[in-house]
Amino acid sequence: MAIMAEQCLGHLKVLELGNFVTGPYCTKLLADLGAEVIKIEAPGVGDDSRRKGPFLEDTPHPEMSGLFLYLNTNKLGITLDVTTETGKRILKELIKQTDIFVEDNPPAVMEQHGLAYGDLKEINSRLVMTSITPFGQTGPYRDYKAYELNCHHAGGEGYLLPTMSPDLSREPVKAGGLVGDSICGLSAAIATLAAAYSRYATGLGQHIDVSKQDVLMTMVGLEVVVMFANMEVVRTRLKHPALMPTPMKCQDGHIMVSTLTDREWRDFARSIGKPSLAEDERFSQWASRHLHGDEITPHIEEFIAQYSKEELFHRFQDRAVAAAPVNTAKDLAESPQMEARGFFGEIDHPKAGNLKYPTAPYKFSRTPWRAERAAPLLGQHNGFVYCERLGYDKRDLVTMAETGII
Amino acid sequence: MSAFALQGVRITDFCWLWAGAYATSLLAFLGAEVIKIESLARVDPTRTMTLTMGSQTFEGIDQSPIFNGLNLNKLSVRLNLKQPQAIGLLRRIVQISDVVSENMRPGTLDRIGLGYDVLKDAKPDIIMLSSSAFGSEGPLRRYGGYAPSFACYSGLAHLTGYSDGLPSPMTGSVDLMSATTSAFAIMAALNHRQHTGQGQHIDLSSVESLAVFTGDALMEYIMNGKVQTRNGNHDRIMAPHNCYRCKGDDKWVSIAISTDAEWRAFCDAAGHPEWASDERFSDAYERWKNREELDRLVGDWTINHTHYEVTEILQKAGVAAMPSLSNEEILSDPHFKARNLAAEVEHPTLGKQLVLGPPWRLSETPARVTRSAPMIGEHNEYVLGELLGISLKEIARLIDAEIIY
Numbered sequence: 001m002a003i004m005a006e007q008c009l010g011h012l013k014v015l016e017l018g019n020f021v022t023g024p025y026c027t028k029l030l031a032d033l034g035a036e037v038i039k040i041e042a043p044g045v046g047d048d049s050r051r052k053g054p055f056l057e058d059t060p061h062p063e064m065s066g067l068f069l070y071l072n073t074n075k076l077g078i079t080l081d082v083t084t085e086t087g088k089r090i091l092k093e094l095i096k097q098t099d100i101f102v103e104d105n106p107p108a109v110m111e112q113h114g115l116a117y118g119d120l121k122e123i124n125s126r127l128v129m130t131s132i133t134p135f136g137q138t139g140p141y142r143d144y145k146a147y148e149l150n151c152h153h154a155g156g157e158g159y160l161l162p163t164m165s166p167d168l169s170r171e172p173v174k175a176g177g178l179v180g181d182s183i184c185g186l187s188a189a190i191a192t193l194a195a196a197y198s199r200y201a202t203g204l205g206q207h208i209d210v211s212k213q214d215v216l217m218t219m220v221g222l223e224v225v226v227m228f229a230n231m232e233v234v235r236t237r238l239k240h241p242a243l244m245p246t247p248m249k250c251q252d253g254h255i256m257v258s259t260l261t262d263r264e265w266r267d268f269a270r271s272i273g274k275p276s277l278a279e280d281e282r283f284s285q286w287a288s289r290h291l292h293g294d295e296i297t298p299h300i301e302e303f304i305a306q307y308s309k310e311e312l313f314h315r316f317q318d319r320a321v322a323a324a325p326v327n328t329a330k331d332l333a334e335s336p337q338m339e340a341r342g343f344f345g346e347i348d349h350p351k352a353g354n355l356k357y358p359t360a361p362y363k364f365s366r367t368p369w370r371a372e373r374a375a376p377l378l379g380q381h382n383g384f385v386y387c388e389r390l391g392y393d394k395r396d397l398v399t400m401a402e403t404g405i406i
Numbered sequence: 407m408s409a410f411a412l413q414g415v416r417i418t419d420f421c422w423l424w425a426g427a428y429a430t431s432l433l434a435f436l437g438a439e440v441i442k443i444e445s446l447a448r449v450d451p452t453r454t455m456t457l458t459m460g461s462q463t464f465e466g467i468d469q470s471p472i473f474n475g476l477n478l479n480k481l482s483v484r485l486n487l488k489q490p491q492a493i494g495l496l497r498r499i500v501q502i503s504d505v506v507s508e509n510m511r512p513g514t515l516d517r518i519g520l521g522y523d524v525l526k527d528a529k530p531d532i533i534m535l536s537s538s539a540f541g542s543e544g545p546l547r548r549y550g551g552y553a554p555s556f557a558c559y560s561g562l563a564h565l566t567g568y569s570d571g572l573p574s575p576m577t578g579s580v581d582l583m584s585a586t587t588s589a590f591a592i593m594a595a596l597n598h599r600q601h602t603g604q605g606q607h608i609d610l611s612s613v614e615s616l617a618v619f620t621g622d623a624l625m626e627y628i629m630n631g632k633v634q635t636r637n638g639n640h641d642r643i644m645a646p647h648n649c650y651r652c653k654g655d656d657k658w659v660s661i662a663i664s665t666d667a668e669w670r671a672f673c674d675a676a677g678h679p680e681w682a683s684d685e686r687f688s689d690a691y692e693r694w695k696n697r698e699e700l701d702r703l704v705g706d707w708t709i710n711h712t713h714y715e716v717t718e719i720l721q722k723a724g725v726a727a728m729p730s731l732s733n734e735e736i737l738s739d740p741h742f743k744a745r746n747l748a749a750e751v752e753h754p755t756l757g758k759q760l761v762l763g764p765p766w767r768l769s770e771t772p773a774r775v776t777r778s779a780p781m782i783g784e785h786n787e788y789v790l791g792e793l794l795g796i797s798l799k800e801i802a803r804l805i806d807a808e809i810i811y
Contacts (some may be wrong), residue, residue, distance in 0.1 A: 008598045033594050053642060054626035066625030117769070136767070139744035144717075145726040146662075149639055149647055153660040153730035158639075158649070162567045162574040171649035172658055172730045173638045175576055176565025177620035183583050186590055191411075191766035191773070193593040194436045198411035198771050200600050206770035214747050214765040217736060219579035219586075221475060221762040234733050235656070236577065246572050247558060254573055256563070258552040260451060286455060317549040322539075324555035324613075326573045329627035329634060332561050332617060340544030343614055344628075356628050358621055361614030362591045363541070365522075366606035367598060 007034025008367035012196060015098040016040065016075070017082065017091075017115075020048045021148070021178050022132050022212065023104035024071040025185030026192070030100070031074035032360055032369055038094065038385060039072060039376065043079040043406055046378045047072070056352050062378060063351040069375045070357060073347060077376025078385045079406045083113060086405045091115065093390050095124050099199075100192055104132045108143055117207035127205040128195040132188045136211030146212075152180035155216025164245050165237035172237060183219060184212040243283075243293030247326050248304045254326040255309045257300075257316060265289060267319040272303045349374035382406055410437020411771040415596065417505040418496070419443060419480065422450040424553065424581035425612055426509035426537060427476040429588035433505075434479035435764035435773040441499065441789055442477065444782050445486045446811050452476060453782065468755050468781045475761055477779035478751070483790065484783035486811040493519050495809070497528045498794050504599075505592055506534040511550060512542035522607040531605040533595040537588050541611035551612065553580035560616035565623060567636045574636070580616060587615035643690065645697035646672075649730050650708040652716060658730040659713040661704065661720065668725050669693065675723035676707050749775040786810055 012035040016027040024039070024047065031037040041047050049071060050062040062068075081087040095101060101120065103110065110116050110131070117129045131137060134146035134154075152158050152174040159172050174180060188210040195206050247254035259265040262284065269277035277283055282292040304312060309325035316323035325331070332338055333356075341363070344356040352374070360369045386392040386406070400406045415438040419430045427442075427450070434440040444450065446467075453467045464470055483499075485492040497520070500506055506525055508515055515521050515536075522534045536542055539551030540559075557563040557575035567574035591608045599605055617624070623634040639660070641647040649658040663669050666689060673682040681687060681703065686696045693700055708716050713729035720727035729735065736742050749763045756778075764773035790796045790810070804810040 006602070006604075008594050011601045012597070029590065054622060054629055054632070056629045058630055066629050067622045070621040070625050135741060136745060138767075139741045141721075141741040144721050144728070145724060146728055147644070147647075147664070147726050149641070149662045150660045150726050150728040153649060153658070154728040156731050156733055156736050157577060157579055158660070159658070159730045159732045160577050162571060163577070166568075166571055168656065169651075170568065171639065171651070173567060173574075173649070174660075175562070175579075176567075176636055177562055177623060179562065179583070179619045182619045182621075183586065186583075187586050187765055190432060190586065190590045190593050191436070191764075191768060193590070193597050194411040194773075195768060195771070197593070197597055197600060198409075198413075201413075202409075202770075204770060206768055208769070209767035210765065211745060213741070214745060217742070217747060218762050218765045219582045220577055220733070221582065247554075247563065247575065254558075256554045256558040256575055258554050260552060317546075320550060322551045322555045324551055324559040326558045326563050327561045328564050329561055329620065329623045332624065333627055337540055337544045337546040338614075338617075341541050341611065341614070343617070352629075355625075358618050358624050361587055361611050361618055363609040364591075364595065364606055365608070366604055 006367050007370065008364055009033045009035040012036070012099050013097060014038070014100045014102065015094055017101070017103040017105065019104060021071060021181035022185045023102050024049070025178075025182045026130070026132065026189045027075065027102050028071055028073060029186060029189045034367065034370060035100075037075040038381070039075045039077045040080050040082065040091070041077060041378060043081050043379070043401075043404055046079070050378070061351070069349060069352055069355070072375035073357065074370065074372050075376055076381040076385065077379060078382050079379040081405055082115065084405055086400070088113060088115065090390070090405070092120070092123055094385075095120050095127060097389065098124065098127060100196060101127055101129045102132070102188070102192065103130070106143065107131070107133060107137050121205060125205060126199060126203060128192060128199060128208070129205070130188050130192045130208040130210065132184055132210045132212065134212050136214060137209040148178070148180040149174050151184075151212040151216060154213045155180070155220065157216060157220045160220065160234065160236045163236045164239055164242070168237060180212070180216060184210065184215045187215045241291050241293050243289045244297055244300060245293070248301050250304050250312055251306070251308045253309045255304060255312045255323060256326065257321065257323045259289070259321060260286065262286070264321050268316065268321045271315055271319045271321065272300065274299075345369070345371050347371045347374045350377060379406065409771055411768060411773070412436040412438040415439070415505065416503045417441065417507060418499050418503040420506070420508035420510065420515070421537075422509065423452060424476060424578060425584040425588070426507070427452065428582050428585035429537070429592070430507055431476060431478050431480065432586065432589040432764065433592060435775065437771070437773070438505075440480040441503075441785070442480045442482045442780065443485055443496065444482050445484050446782070447486050447488060449782070464756070471756065471759065474753055474756065474759055474779040478761060479776050480780055481785035481789065482780035482782055483786050484810050486809060487518055489807075489809045489811075491804070491807070491809045495790065495794070496520060497525070499789065500525050500532060501529050502793060503529065504533065504596065506532060507537070507588065507592065508535070509537040512536065512538050512547050526605070529605075531599055531603060533592065533599060533605045533608070535588055535592050535608045535610060537584070537610040537612060539612050541614065542609045553578055556580050556584060556612045556616050559613045561620050561623065562616050565620060565634060565636050567638070569635065569637045571636075583619070584612040584615045640697070643694055645693045646700050646704050648701050648704075650701070650705045652708050652713040653711055654713070657713045659708055659716045660728050660730055661716075662726045663693070664690075666690065671723040672720065672725045675719050675725065678707065751775055751778040753778040754781055783810070
């Protein structure tokens with residue numbers, strides 16, 4: 001039998017009352033590093049992500065959503081209706097055994113149910129509670145409703161995209177993928193672990209208030225800082241003088257090239273067979289290269305158009321010039337680099353079967369990423385948590401299920 | 407002032423550029439003492455980016471608002487990595503540190519005698535984070551990248567932009583997201599060490615730190631062999647789900663509707679109750695199918711109001727709406743002001759600077775901005791003198807010998 005690898009966060013017990021992406025992604029990060037995460041879902045319904053695709057073989061089923069499966073790896077799952085009195089009592093019993101409580105519900109709802117930090121610290125003074133909401137626990141927009149789209153635009157990045165818009169009468173757009181929600185879950189996890197670290201010395205828990213808008217604003221902080229320094233409003237959707245500001249079309253897709261340093265620019269000029277550009281005064285410095293960018297970018301694009309993205313990628317990188325192809329999910333799944341790094345790992349799930357999953361972007365030398373268990377089936381660990389942890393009788397569970405508590 | 411969460415944690419910081427520098431700045435907000443290792447022989451490029459803002463031009467290594475925004479709360483010591491004696495001093499700094507962080511090309515620190523194996527001998531429980539574009543193993547380990555490269559290789563750029571437009575590598579946010587990933591990894595390793603006494607090495611790939619944000623697209627390919635592509639603001643089931651033009655120059659509001667209840671509330675609030683009974687929009691499926699027509703109608707309504715008016719009208723009705731804010735609007739937004747995300751710091755050469763602080767509110771150990779980014783080598787005497795116990799006379803000699811350089 002293989003010896004269990006040491007877990008990075010194996011000493012932490014986490015409780016999640018989260019939904020969809022943000023809260024669940026925050027606790028997924030902790031679970032993947034070994035924390036015991038108990039995820040609470042509404043009885044019979046479960047997390048919203050169970051009803052959103054992609055679904056395995058395009059067959060909608062609450063246990064076969066790729067989104068849910070991805071966001072809830074390595075967690076235990078229980079069902080509990082925390083809006084009932086019994087549900088609240090049980091939640092509080094769990095809170096007594098919890099180091100970290102992560103939730104992403106509207107502040108007013110948590111208060112209404114007596115589940116605000118002030119209520120919970122009474123029963124566990126060591127509790128670290130992290131609340132992640134669109135606008136935080138304070139301020140005039142505290143109770144505003146917002147989905148990822150709204151948060152992303154409220155955070156200031158949407159207004160900047162797409163850079164060099166072909167048509168300014170068209171709408172600004174949000175970032176793709178699950179970026180807007182995931183980054184907030186990730187950022188919240190830093191403060192959560194810092195509070196856990198601090199607790200070790202002080203013995204005291206605390207509340208962490210994370211506003212998604214705040215997180216997203218700090219991500220475009222540089223553009224905001226530029227504004228602080230009295231520059232005009234940053235509008236990157238407007239066409240502006242710039243050197244290779246967007247991915248360029250090549251034979252089989254697009255490639256992006258970035259030259260920040262003067263050395264990179266000179267090597268780039270040589271690699272496209274235009275060494276004279278390396279000596280050209282107009283392009284000798286970062287700022288002037290961009291100022292004169294429009295004069296040269298079309299010529300570069302002509303060169304780029306003749307080659308494949310793979311050829312260009314290696315041609316530029318061989319000269320230590322930062323270039324990258326625009327990849328699709330397929331490209332990534334087939335990338336030899338991802339293969340060599342073991343970026344995709346297999347996990348077996350009772351309904352969805354054996355699937356590959358993206359693992360983590362970091363390799364810990366002592367405590368590797370683990371695939372101990374797949375995402376939980378709805379209520380899969382009710383027996384374990386309620387009977388073994390809280391001491392309920394099996395018969396209690398039946399009654400609690402019949403009355404819709406679990 | 408209350409204590410910091412990371413009181414007593416010291417970080418030897420070789421990080422530079424955006425993705426490196428912001429990672430340790432996040433931990434410095436939480437109270438870690440971050441000592442940035444710099445040298446005139448290896449100046450962080452963000453120190454020297456000439457920037458003209460209005461009538462002001464910032465030039466020279468201590469006048470970059472970009473560097474300032476990325477390196478808040480840190481200390482700086484100048485040590486020339488090309489000098490063997492500097493390497494010896496660095497090992498001594500590592501001996502009194504908890505964490506070492508770096509984002510040079512993989513192998514660079516190993517070659518000068520500051521790799522993990524060496525540092526582990528100097529400090530057995532040291533935590534070391536190495537962050538690079540593609541990670542330190544695999545065929546692309548020597549390849550470099552900046553934020554746009556990470557966004558493109560990771561698959562994120564392909565998913566961002568108009569369906570009929572170019573892929574969009576987003577903004578500098580991509581670097582800061584990689585930085586956030588680094589800070590999380592360090593935080594996890596610190597918790598582990600606190601519990602077990604063991605340090606470790608973390609090898610992080612910036613490309614992968616973005617790829618994990620496209621989990622649904624990756625799962626869709628793995629499960630069904632389908633490749634997702636960019637589609638503006640559209641959602642796979644929600645409609646309306648877009649930005650709509652409002653009164654004013656280039657003003658937009660984002661509106662997202664998920665349930666039938668939200669839809670009915672929207673129609674009433676917009677003064678178009680007849681839309682609620684229009685069978686083209688009778689349920690979520692019909693609304694999604696007819697989203698183009700829906701977008702046109704919604705846009706015809708929003709254009710008569712400012713983006714803040716639309717937001718207020720819809721939020722009162724329980725419908726998710728927010729302006730697409732420019733950086734200028736963010737600064738005057740009442741909620742932004744109420745949350746105190748911005749802080750003012752006194753910078754030795756730039757004067758008073760407004761910067762963005764940490765994005766979290768910790769009730770007992772608040773994270774905060776304590777000082778501007780350091781001047782290059784500003785803390786030579788503190789680090790080498792006070793922490794390592796080197797005399798002022800010896801420090802002067804080290805400067806003459808260009809070891810402190």
